Amino acid sequence: MNEQQRKQSTVIKDKDYSHYFGAPSLKEAKSRGKASVEYHHDFIIPDEFRGMGEGKKFYLRTYGCQMNTHDSEVMTGIFMALGYVETDDMTDADVALLNTCAIRENAENKVFGEIGHLKALKRTRPDMLIGICGCMSQEESVVNKIMQKHPQVDMIFGTHNIHRLANILNDAYMSKEMVVEVWSKEGDVIENLPKVRNGKIKAWVNIMYGCDKFCTYCIVPYTRGKERSRRPEDIIQEVRLLAAEGYKEVTLLGQNVNAYGKDFEDINFGLGDLMDEIRTIDISRIRFTTSHPRDFDDQLVEVLAKGGNLMDHIHLPVQSGSSEILKKMSRKYNREQYLELVEKIKKAIPNVALTTDIIVGFPNESDEQFEETLSLYREVSYDLAYTFIYSPREGTPAAAMEDNIPMTVKKVRLQRLNNLVNEIALEKNKAFEGQVVEVLVEGTSQKNHAVLAGYTSKQKLVNFNGPTESIGKIVKVKITKAKTWSLDGEIVE
Ligand code: 5AD
Ligand code: SF4
Numbered sequence: 001m002n003e004q005q006r007k008q009s010t011v012i013k014d015k016d017y018s019h020y021f022g023a024p025s026l027k028e029a030k031s032r033g034k035a036s037v038e039y040h041h042d043f044i045i046p047d048e049f050r051g052m053g054e055g056k057k058f059y060l061r062t063y064g065c066q067m068n069t070h071d072s073e074v075m076t077g078i079f080m081a082l083g084y085v086e087t088d089d090m091t092d093a094d095v096a097l098l099n100t101c102a103i104r105e106n107a108e109n110k111v112f113g114e115i116g117h118l119k120a121l122k123r124t125r126p127d128m129l130i131g132i133c134g135c136m137s138q139e140e141s142v143v144n145k146i147m148q149k150h151p152q153v154d155m156i157f158g159t160h161n162i163h164r165l166a167n168i169l170n171d172a173y174m175s176k177e178m179v180v181e182v183w184s185k186e187g188d189v190i191e192n193l194p195k196v197r198n199g200k201i202k203a204w205v206n207i208m209y210g211c212d213k214f215c216t217y218c219i220v221p222y223t224r225g226k227e228r229s230r231r232p233e234d235i236i237q238e239v240r241l242l243a244a245e246g247y248k249e250v251t252l253l254g255q256n257v258n259a260y261g262k263d264f265e266d267i268n269f270g271l272g273d274l275m276d277e278i279r280t281i282d283i284s285r286i287r288f289t290t291s292h293p294r295d296f297d298d299q300l301v302e303v304l305a306k307g308g309n310l311m312d313h314i315h316l317p318v319q320s321g322s323s324e325i326l327k328k329m330s331r332k333y334n335r336e337q338y339l340e341l342v343e344k345i346k347k348a349i350p351n352v353a354l355t356t357d358i359i360v361g362f363p364n365e366s367d368e369q370f371e372e373t374l375s376l377y378r379e380v381s382y383d384l385a386y387t388f389i390y391s392p393r394e395g396t397p398a399a400a401m402e403d404n405i406p407m408t409v410k411k412v413r414l415q416r417l418n419n420l421v422n423e424i425a426l427e428k429n430k431a432f433e434g435q436v437v438e439v440l441v442e443g444t445s446q447k448n449h450a451v452l453a454g455y456t457s458k459q460k461l462v463n464f465n466g467p468t469e470s471i472g473k474i475v476k477v478k479i480t481k482a483k484t485w486s487l488d489g490e491i492v493e
Contacts, residue, residue: 023140023143023180023182024137024138024139024140024143024158024182024184025140025184026138026139026140026184026222026394026395028184028185029138029184029185029221029222029223029225030221030222031185032212032226033185033226036265037188037189037228037263038188038189039188039189039191039230039231039234040188040189040190040191041191041192041234042192043163043190043191043192043193045078045081045082045166045194046166046167049082049166049167049169049170050081050082050083051082051083052082052083052084052166052169052170052173053079053082053083053084053085053094053095054083055083056083056084056085056094056095057084057085057086057087057092057093057094057095058079058084058085058086058087058093058094058095058096058097059086059087059088059089059090059092059093059095059096059097060072060075060076060079060086060096060097060099061090061096061097061098061099061114062099062134063098063099063100063101063107063110063111063134064099064100064101064102064103064107064134064135065101065103066204066251066253066289067206067224067253067254067255068099068100068101068134068135069198069204070204070206070253071099071134071159071162072099073195073196073197073198073204074162074163074193074194074195075097075099075133075162075165076195076196077193077194077195077196078163078165078166078193078194079095079165080194080196081166081194082166082169090118090121091121091125093128094127094128094129095128095129095130095131095169096118096121096128096129096130096131097130097131097132097133098111098114098115098131098132098133098134099133099134100132100133100134100135100136100137101134101135101136102134102135102136102138102139102142102219102223102393103135103218103219103220103391103393104388104391104393105391105392105393106391108136108142111132111136112145115130115132115146115150115152115153116150118130118152118153119150119152122152123152129154129155129169129172129173130152130153130154130155131153131154131155131156131157131168131172132146132153132155132156132157133156133157133158133159133161133162134159135159135219135220135223135224136223137156137157137158137159137182138158138159138182138184138222138223138224139219139222139223139394139395140395141394143156143180143182146178147178147180151178153178154172154178154179155168155169155171155172155178155179155180155181156178156179156180156181156182157179157180157181157182158181158182158183158184158223159223159224159225160182160183160185160225161181161182161183162193163190163193164181168181185225188228189209189228189230189231191230191234199442200245200246200247200472201247201248201249201440201442201471201472202247202248202249202250202251202440202442203242203247203249203250203251204250204251204253205235205238205239205242205250205251205252205253206230206252206253206254207229207230207235207252207253207254207257207260207271207274207288208227208228208229208230208254208255208256208257208259208260209224209225209227209228209230209254209255210224210225210226210227210228210255211224211227211255211256211259212226212227212256212259213256213259213292213294213330213332214330215319215329215330215331216328216329216330216396216397216398216401217329217359217362217390217392217393217396217398218393218396219393219395219396220255222395222396224255226263227256227259227262227263228263229260229261229262229263229264232261232267232269232273232274232277235252235274235278236277236278236281239278239281239283240281242283243281243282243283246472247283248283248284248285248440248472248473248474249283249284249285249286249287249440250278250283250285250286250287251286251287251288251289252274252275252278252286252287252288252289253288253289254288254290255290256290256291256292256295257271257288257289257290257291258271258291258292258294258295258296258297258300259292259295260274261273261274262295270297270299270300271288271300272297272299272300272302272303273299275288275300275303275304275310276303276306279303279306279308279309279310283309284309284440284474285309285311285440285457286309286310286311287311287313287459289315290315290317291314291315291316291317292317293316293317293318293331293333293337293338293341294331294332294333296316296341298344301344301345301348301349302348304345304348304349305348305349307349311457311458311459312349312351312352312353312457312458313352313353313354313355313383313457313458313459314345314349314352314353314354314355315354315355315356315357316341316342316345316354316355316356317356317357317358318338318356318357318358318376318380319331319357319358319359320358320359320362320365320369320372320373321335321369321372321373321374321375321376321377322335322365322368322369322370322372322373323335323336324369325362325365325369326338328362328363328398328401329359329362329398330397335372335376338376339376339379339380342354342380351458352458353383353428353458353459353460354380354382354383355382355383355384355385355386355459356380356382356385356386357385357386357387357388358373358377358385358386358387358388358417359387359388359389359390360373360387360388360389360390360410360413360414360417361389361390361405361407361409361410361413361414362390362398363390363398363401363402363403363405364401364402364403364404364405365390365405370413373417374416374417374420377417377420377421377424378420378424381424381428382421382424383424383425383428383458383459383460384421384425385417385421387414387417387418387421388414389407389410389411389414390410422484425484425485426482426483426484429460429482429483429484429486429487430482431482432460432479432482432487433479433480433481433482434478434479435478435479436476436477436478436479436492437456437457437460437462437476437477437479437487437489438456438457438474438475438476438477439454439455439456439462439464439474439475439476439477439489440454440455440473440474441453441454441466441470441471441472441473441474441475442454442455442471443471444468444471445463448463450465451463451464451465452464452465452466452468452470452471452491454475456487460486460487461485461486461487462477462479462486462487462488462489463486463487463488463489464477464488464489464490464491465490465491466490466491467491470491475491475493476491476492476493477489477490477491477492478490478491478492
């Protein structure tokens with residue numbers, strides 16, 4: 001029996017996992033303590049770990065939202081500080097890490113499929129380390145399943161443990177057993193983490209962590225912990241630095257950015273205040289995501305109306321057009337309040353682009369309630385929407401609700417909604433034909449390398465012919481043809 005097999009058999013035989021260090025608990029993750037958040041500015045990679053990755057390669061695959069994408073940039077920073085180099089070939093990696101998403105069942109199924117593939121790879125390369133992190137690691141059921149069925153995994157760590165990557169790797173090299181380090185209680189805010197960003201044009205900047213909204217369908221408050229805002233001075237300094245490094249666009253990130261600052265005990269400083277400060281920084285484009293309509297206040301609308309480098313696109317998830325369903329979702333606004341907010345935004349920011357998220361087939365959603373979603377969609381006339389069939393998440397209140405709506409009905413509803421989304425998206429895009437728009441050029445199109453691609457202020461994807469020197473710049477493009485998902489054009493300047 002080689003070392004790896006020994007390690008695997010130890011884990012398989014041992015059915016009582018309660019003694020494992022730091023196994024997750026959804027129940028514990030749900031509680032919101034009064035303890036104040038502490039800010040640490042003294043993050044360092046311990047000297048004893050430096051050089052750990054010398055001559056080794058890491059592979060990091062990211063699933064899910066921008067928060068995960070940005071977490072991966074931090075982990076890449078730690079890997080590189082340890083001396084590892086990145087590879088995009090998993091079969092060549094000394095450490096393979098999957099940064100997972102728990103938002104819907106199909107997201108989880110994809111990850112389990114990949115974990116399955118890794119079993120064969122591990123057999124041929126027993127010395128490689130396989131790690132699972134991200135939102136799925138925060139779920140008890142997932143961790144138990146991995147421990148019982150996937151002994152090829154060497155380490156599992158949670159969203160609150162990312163800054164401990166070096167220690168976790170070290171433990172995994174030393175230990176014969178699967179290393180599990182998942183803190184269910186969110187930690188403090190750690191500043192000065194190393195980050196290796198993907199690209200030099202656009203950057204993500206966290207402004208807060210966690211979510212306290214507890215929408216009844218959503219796993220995020222459990223996997224990401226309570227709301228903790230970064231101090232304004234730390235955010236502003238990071239954005240200034242990015243501007244100085246030549247970045248053109250910054251997106252401020254949080255699971256519910258409109259709750260920014262609500263947890264500060266010493267200052268009264270919200271998202272509106274933050275945006276008002278950040279807009280004075282010399283950077284071309286500023287965005288934020290994701291908003292919750294409930295906390296979207298008038299001050300923020302006023303600040304956004306100042307325009308300039310604040311982009312005229314707002315992602316404003318509605319989830320449903322039915323007040324009864326919104327109540328069951330515990331969204332804390334109704335259809336009328338949402339529409340009022342939209343009116344306010346449209347009045348303050350003329351021609352603002354609005355996008356949204358919608359869930360169809362929430363438990364017992366009636367045909368009439370679904371029709372209300374369609375009618376709201378038409379009324380707002382969104383530029384685009386991300387649409388989902390409701391997926392029960394273990395441990396959330398909605399997962400315990402009775403649901404008499406068959407999947408076939410939900411699928412038809414999704415199709416009908418998508419048809420409407422596409423119809424209005426094309427209509428909206430057609431309005432740009434013949435217009436000249438400003439495009440931040442990101443590179444060549446993924447589908448055709450002879451064509452350049454970038455986004456407008458309203459977050460419309462534009463494919464156009466132009467010189468490669470314009471990559472990284474904001475150029476003027478005349479729109480020649482509108483499609484459902486993108487615009488085609490010609491550079492004019
Ligand atoms: N089922 C389906 N969609 C969900 N979302 C969040 N939780 C679920 C779930 N359980 C969607 C919401 C959210 C987006 C990020 O994912 O629309 O805004
Ligand atoms: Fe992002 Fe939520 Fe998925 Fe976690 S569960 S990766 S926070 S979308």
